[in-house]
Amino acid sequence: MNAFSFEMLTNYLMLGAALMAVGMLGFLSRRNMIVMFLSAEMMLQGVALTLVGFGRYHGNWTGQVFTIVILTVAACEASIALALILVLFNRRSSLDVSLWQEIREPGQPPTMDRASEAEPEPASTGPETYPHLLIAGREPAHPVEAWTHRRD
Amino acid sequence: MDAISRLDLFTVIAVIVLGATGTYLLLPHGHGRTRPKLAHQVGYALSALSALILMAMMRFGKADVEILSKAFFYVFAFGAVFGAILTVTSRDPIHSALWFAAVVLATSGLFLLSGAQFLAAGTVIVYAGAIIVTFLFVIMLAQKEGRAIYDRMARSPFLATLAGFLLLFTLLYSLVGIQKKGPAATDHNAYVAGGRIVPASERLGMNSRSLSPDQSKVFNRAVSDANRLPEATIAEAKGTHVADGTHVAGLGATLFTDHLVTVELAGALLFVALIGALALAPPRAPIRPTVPVIVSEPASPARLT
Numbered sequence: 198m199n200a201f202s203f204e205m206l207t208n209y210l211m212l213g214a215a216l217m218a219v220g221m222l223g224f225l226s227r228r229n230m231i232v233m234f235l236s237a238e239m240m241l242q243g244v245a246l247t248l249v250g251f252g253r254y255h256g257n258w259t260g261q262v263f264t265i266v267i268l269t270v271a272a273c274e275a276s277i278a279l280a281l282i283l284v285l286f287n288r289r290s291s292l293d294v295s296l297w298q299e300i301r302e303p304g305q306p307p308t309m310d311r312a313s314e315a316e317p318e319p320a321s322t323g324p325e326t327y328p329h330l331l332i333a334g335r336e337p338a339h340p341v342e343a344w345t346h347r348r349d
Numbered sequence: 350m351d352a353i354s355r356l357d358l359f360t361v362i363a364v365i366v367l368g369a370t371g372t373y374l375l376l377p378h379g380h381g382r383t384r385p386k387l388a389h390q391v392g393y394a395l396s397a398l399s400a401l402i403l404m405a406m407m408r409f410g411k412a413d414v415e416i417l418s419k420a421f422f423y424v425f426a427f428g429a430v431f432g433a434i435l436t437v438t439s440r441d442p443i444h445s446a447l448w449f450a451a452v453v454l455a456t457s458g459l460f461l462l463s464g465a466q467f468l469a470a471g472t473v474i475v476y477a478g479a480i481i482v483t484f485l486f487v488i489m490l491a492q493k494e495g496r497a498i499y500d501r502m503a504r505s506p507f508l509a510t511l512a513g514f515l516l517l518f519t520l521l522y523s524l525v526g527i528q529k530k531g532p533a534a535t536d537h538n539a540y541v542a543g544g545r546i547v548p549a550s551e552r553l554g555m556n557s558r559s560l561s562p563d564q565s566k567v568f569n570r571a572v573s574d575a576n577r578l579p580e581a582t583i584a585e586a587k588g589t590h591v592a593d594g595t596h597v598a599g600l601g602a603t604l605f606t607d608h609l610v611t612v613e614l615a616g617a618l619l620f621v622a623l624i625g626a627l628a629l630a631p632p633r634a635p636i637r638p639t640v641p642v643i644v645s646e647p648a649s650p651a652r653l654t
Contacts, residue, residue, distance in 0.1 A: 235446060
């Protein structure tokens with residue numbers, strides 16, 4: 198029978214929907230511009246899965262051709278967006294998207310980020326830490342006499 | 350409109366509730382008095398459980414899919430969904446980029462399983478090869494010491510989780526509905542039957558006698574010969590031997606005949622993006638003030654004479 202059944206098509210559609218929804222979640226909630234952009238790319242991946250599944254089910258190449266176009270657009274988008282992120286980082290020296298709130302739509306209230314809601318910072322090990330090495334081999338005999346005799 | 354059965358509805362709701370709770374616990378923000386480590390472990394467990402239940406919703410129908418390709422499908426699908434959640438919730442942007450690379454690899458595996466070999470290779474090369482590496486460069490350029498506050502704090506995590514998983518709920522609900530119902534009763538959609546591609550005219554229930562020559566011309570124009578998947582792809586999926594090289598050749602044939610304008614447009618788009626990135630990226634004087642350049646006074650015309 199069919200090598201690519203209708204049920205397989207719905208499997209691909211469900212996976213594409215999951216990637217799309219999780220990507221949207223990340224784009225809405227994360228504040229790091231790079232992570233936001235990665236989430237947008239993940240939404241594109243979900244759409245690509247959907248298109249490839251449809252193309253295979255209908256037995257033509259159109260889905261794959263469209264996915265190639267998506268790949269091209271994603272590459273262009275990545276280059277432009279990374280250039281923009283670099284420019285924005287040079288201006289504010291931070292990747293926080295909340296620092297760019299003055300370009301929001303007029304009439305919108307600004308988002309207030311309360312620092313008390315942030316996760317506690319992980320304990321820093323300090324600027325100079327060295328790995329703790331395990332003792333290996335036999336401890337050599339210490340030359341104790343050399344400085345005990347110095348007293349007299 | 351048929352409602353889906355109670356068991357399916359329960360499964361969908363379980364996926365949504367577990368996934369939403371797990372993702373909410375994993376998103377970076379202070380959890381009140383709960384210890385963050387405990388919240389993270391519970392979050393990992395719940396989202397993995399949600400992804401596993403989503404895997405249990407996958408059906409293969411009557412098609413005799415090999416056990417190995419089924420296993421690969423499950424592995425890739427689970428990797429894609431779980432990697433997606435970890436991409437979105439990682440505190441370290443480097444970890445996010447690496448998990449995104451894992452998502453891309455899983456997706457290209459799924460492409461390979463659905464007979465899109467060229468796309469699988471292209472996705473790995475373009476995404477995992479080029480885009481991720483550029484991302485890592487930018488992250489390392491723009492990273493500071495320690496964990497920044499914007500990485501430790503998601504913006505309104507509850508509302509974002511609610512929105513994302515509500516979208517997923519509506520999509521899964523409708524998809525499970527059509528999965529149970531199957532394609533339309535008249536089966537007009539069965540483009541591939543019995544291991545061969547059904548032509549457009551036959552698919553619409555019209556034999557060649559009932560079609561005027563003009564009509565059959567229209568049908569054949571709608572899906573041109575080059576645009577049809579080769580029967581080799583179908584035979585390959587059934588395990589029979591086919592000659593190598595048919596697949597990418599077919600994709601190239603349709604890409605450079607039916608979609609020639611698309612190819613040209615994509616090339617033009619890449620070129621424009623290249624120019625745009627070059628125009629945007631270099632730093633300008635007011636952004637990075639350096640040592641002020643001493644401008645020498647212009648030579649007076651009197652001295653020149």
